[in-house]
Amino acid sequence: MSGALEKQLRDYRLTTAEILYFLPDHQNLLQTFIWQDLDVAPKYPVLTKFLTFWQTNLDGKLHRVRVASAGLIQPAEFRFAQMLATVH
DSSP states (O other): OOHHHHHHHTTOEEEEEEEEEEOSSOTTOEEEEEEEEEEOTTTOHHHHHHHHHHHHHOSSOEEEEEEEEEOSSOOOOOOOOSOOOOOO
């Protein structure tokens, strides 16, 4: 089974984080970085690992992180027909 598909079956969701950080050389300016990966809500261990790496290895101090996630594999949706017709 594919790695990404296997993760999705284990309740991983497509997670997107908008990371707003201060530029290292210009402390009054903010820059946006978009991060996206499969992660598990609500603890987000993959995102937490990335943010820990950011804080320990990169110079840009974090200002704000906004997170959104959506399940990619969901139960099928169905609706009952409003009409029944016979075709000869």
